Every structure is written in structure tokens, then in C-alpha cells.
Amino acid sequence: MDLCKMISTRCLQTLKHSRSVNPYLFPQAIGSQCRHYSKSVEEQFIRPEVQEILKRVTGFDLEKIFAVHPTDVHPPKYELLTDKQLSDAKEQAELRGRQKLQMPPVMSHPVDEEEIISEEPEIENFDIEHPGAKYVFTDISLGVKRRMRTIVVREHDGTLRKADWEERNRILQVYFPQKGRMYSTPTMFMEESLESLLAEGKYCYILDRACVQFEPDDPNYIRVTQRTYESINSSHDFDELRSTRHFGPMAFYFGLNKQLDNLLTDCLQRDLLKDAADLVHLHLLLHPETKSSAESVDLNDALATVKFYIQHEAKNSGALERSLQGLVERTQAKESSAAGAS
Template sequence: MYKIAPRISQLTVRQVEQFRSASAWVNPSRSRTESGPEASIDAEKLFINPEVQQLLVELTGMDLEGKVFRARRTTMQQRSHFALMTDERLSETMDKMRREAQRFLSFIPLKEPRSEEVTILSKDDDIKAFDNSKFVFTDITFDATDQDRTVVVREVDGTLRTATPEEHDRMNRVYYEKPNRPVFPPPVFKDPYLQDALARKEHEFVLDWACWFYEPDDPAYVNLVQCVCDRTVDNNDFEVLHSTRHFATLVFYLALNGNIPPLLNYFGGQGRIRDCANLVRLQKRLLPNWRFAISTSDTDLKIVTDFVKQNSRFHEALKDLIAFLKDGVILSRASPKVGSSFSAKAVPKVHISSLLISAFYS
């Protein structure tokens, strides 16, 4: 064992990151850009870019009553509090609640998954078939953290290797138990239970539990988040995640892969031209080679109309947005629950140049 100790100590987080290849957040099967997603892209660096963060904050929104401070299932229920306030006191209280809401809406870190490759430390044929089970050795010293804890596995054939991310995190859960964090992943993270939860609009519940159970760079977590995002797009369930801390990850994932038309249509159906323009700005910021020009002097309306004009292949996917731009029709959306309905109604027509409207169908 003393012969391989130096090799184990060299397996730092810095060296493990060298095994990472192209961004796992780039999904070619979901890309809608003409040139396809860019091969070499640093998703982590882009996500923490101040300009990107500001756009994500604006796109996430802040629905205090309907989302952030809505009634939740907790072990300790709090009694509702009512108070008579002056207009000034009410304004101060609302400002305080908005600052508190910003904390609840803080984004989930976006990380590249750890490599699932393992390093062979040694192979001892003398103990081959010594036992029918593998042996796992875990460093449980006081100063070891969950991230840098050394975990190695002795295979039945005598091979000693480093643990996979799943084995590493499972050993952490075995030795350092936490509430609602069992050793094995909850069934709700996989079908058919996952599909059942999403059908009941429990997206936020699933993702909240995933954040507690997994590390942000766990490959299983990244796969689960992408699965939830893809099904959210397929079922047009954007309202379920809007104004939650998970909406930024969804928006970033779509923009990174050039798949913003479904979300553009959602914003357009509600008449939110500002959000539509910010979404286009975000995709341009993430994909500089995207063949779409945006000037600093362009208004939100011009950015959106230019996008619709230059992407005629998306007209069917953008029908709600086009209906709003043309006739001022918005969708009246109810609470995002099973069986909720959507109705369309006309609002005072937006002042849009007839030249821009005609460009949609030219």
C-alpha cells in the first residue's frame, strides 16, 4: 500500500479536471443553430460572466406571491401574519421582501461533470479471485472533505483503481449521513417515477431534491437536469420553473444550444418583448459566431422582429409571439397545475411598424 500512496495523493481536483473534454452542457441533438453548437466552449466561465448573470436575473423574474413566497410543504408550518401599514411602511416591507427573494432565487452553480474515467493504481495478480466482492477503501480522516476525500476500489481481479464519481459520492453518503439524503438515489430521479412527478408539475421539487442529494459536478446531476429541461421544453412547461432558482439553468442550457424558439414563444405569448429581446441577446453572448447582428442602439422590439424575420423556419414554433406582434394577442395563463387551461385574449395593439409586420411573411 505504501508504494501507491504517492500516486493517490497526486489525484487532486486540479488534475481530475484535466480529464474533462467538451462541455457536457452542449447537446447536439437539441441544437437549432444553423452552424450547430460550438465544439470548444467553457460553459462554467460563460455562466458566471457578469453580463450573462444580469440577463439571467432579468429573465428569471420575481413573482413574490405566486412563486417565491407561496405556500410550501414544510415540517414547521408558520402562521400567517397580518398587519396594518402606512403606504410608506408597505413600500419598505415590499423592498425588504424583494431583497429576501433575491436570496431564494440565487442560481444553482453550473459545473462540468467530473470525468467518469478511473486511474489504475496497481494490479496484484496474487490476490486475484481472493473474494467474490469488491473492496472499497475510504479516507475518513477528520480534515478530508467530501470533494477531496480519497476513495479507491480493489476489484476481484486484483486491480486497485480510483473510484468513479458515483462510488465516491455513495461512500460519502454512507459515512456522513444527512437527512433526506439516502445512500442510493431516490426513485423519483428515474422513470417512471420521474415522468409521473413532471406530469404533476413537480419540476421544482425534483430539482430542489437533486441539488441536495447530488454535487453540482456529479454526472448524474447534470444528466438529470438536462432531462428535466428537455421535457420542460417538449411539454411547454416553462411557467412551472419561471421565477424559481432553476429557471436560469434552463435558459442558459437552451441558449447555449441555440434552442430558444420555444422559450421565445412562451415569452411572446405573454407579451413580454423585453424578455424576448434579452433571450436573443443571451444567445448572441453565448454564441458569438451566431449569424445574427445586434447593435447597441437596437430597441427590444427591433431585436425581436429582426429575429423573426431572419428565421422564417421558426414561424410555426413562434406563432404566439407573431400573434402578439401582429394583433396584440396574449395568452391568459392560469396557475401551473394539472389540467390548467390557457386562453387567448386581445389587448391594445402594440405600436409596430407595418413594414416590420409585413417582413414576417415576405
């Protein structure tokens, strides 16, 4: 199955059950730009054209995808392969690489509406031994999806209601523990510890661990990932996330928040003009109100697209212009040297 399609279906499944009404929680943008979104964050993220762009700008460096990671070590294994077997093995590795780059979904936190099933004041204070205790009833039958599972709470005043997301996460971790996920939130996600980790530049580690520990619509997940993206944006360490599954969500976040300047500068400094143009396309897709002014620009011309962005949308156009100038000079020098050599 096409990977993009796969992601879309998965996200849609989750969307059905997340009563999302508020947009993606932005620390700086609350109450200003984000209110008028016609589409929710989830819907924006799973748009096929957005997914295509995010996948393209992520990059695909097999050496980085299969870099040495900490495991228990064994002596290496060897195989004697023919040409065909070798090409098959490489193909398989590439496929696995694509799978490893599958992006974690970007979601907003659902607003909890307390859903009361029944109110029975006649059984108030039913537990005499533990006054004030709530009873949680969980359907533990096998084969039910995480978000479909029925979990209800009987309050001590006799109210029977559906469990909120926090209770659900706790109870599900008790009955259906997920590998690597801790019952209580690890200390590294607390403000202070997170800051010290960010100062060390362990972005991939933080994001990977957050993927394991939290559901994608958990406010903690949103907080941790957004803080990490902010830190990357200020330290210009975008290359750390290239060829990892976190680059797409990061680019999406910057695009949605109109903070693409630094990322674009980084792309231009690394001679990734196509990626830069793709990011400008992403900007236009996410902010349709800017599209009308871009009608005069030929969007197939990467250089013109980037120039358009610098002129009309950039907040820090000086740095962007300088890096674009550098890129143009480098390509010209290359062309002239190639012409001289031929």
C-alpha cells in the same frame, strides 16, 4: 459578496476537479452542433454577462418566491413595527428572496479516467474469506471538501486506484450523509415515474428534489433536468418556473440548444419584451457565429432585436411573429388609451 461572483467562484472550484472534456450531453445534439464549442458548458454558464441575463429573465416575484409551501403549521407570529423597522424587514426579505433564487450550477458529466496509483499483483486475492471483494479506503477527517476528499479502491487483483464518481457518491453518502439525499436513487427519477410526474406538471418538485438527490455533474441530474426542460418546452408551462432558481438553467439549456422559440413566444404573450430581447442576447452570446449577421442591428432596441431573431434565427417564425404583432397592438392600445385619458 456579489451573488454572481459567488456562483462563479463555486463553479470554478468544482471545475478544477471535474476533468471535463466532453460538452454538455445533449440528447438531440450529440455529434452535430455541440462539438465545435470553444468553451465548455461550465465556462459558458459562469460567464458574467450570461449570469446577468439569466438572473434578469428569471423575474423576481416575492409573492411567488415566498408562496405557501408544505411544512408543519404553527399559528402566525405578529410584530408591531415602525416605518423604519418595516422597511428593514422588507429589505431583509428581498435579500433572502435573492438568495433563494441562486441558480444550481449547470455542468457536464466528467469523463472518468481510471487513475491507477500502484499495482501490486503479489497481494492478489488478499481477502480469502470474500474472494473478489474490493476494499475502499476513505479519508474521513473533518474539514475536507467533498470533491477534495481522498477515496481509493484496492481491487482484488492488487491494483490500487482512485474511486470513480459513482463509488465516491456512494461512499460519501455513507460517511457524510446529506440531508434529504437517499442512498439509493428514488423511484421518482426512474423513466416511467418521471414521465407520470411530468404529465402532472410537477416541474418545480422534480427539479428541487433532483438538486437535493444528485450532484450537479451527475449524469442522472443532467438527464432528469433536461427531460423536465423538454417537457416544459412542449407543454409551454414556462411560467411555472418564473421566479424560481430553475428558470435560469432552463433558459440556458434552450439557448445552448437553439430552442428558444417557444420561450420567446411565451415572453411576448406575457408582454415581457425586455426579457425576450435578453434571451436573444443570450442566444448571440452562446452562438458567436451568428453575431456577425447581427452587427447591423441596434441591440439596445428590444423590438429590433427580437425582430432580428425572428427573421434570421427562428425555426417557428410564424408563431413568434403573431405573438409579437399582438404585443405591439396591445402596447399601442395602451398608449392611445393613456393619451385619451390625459
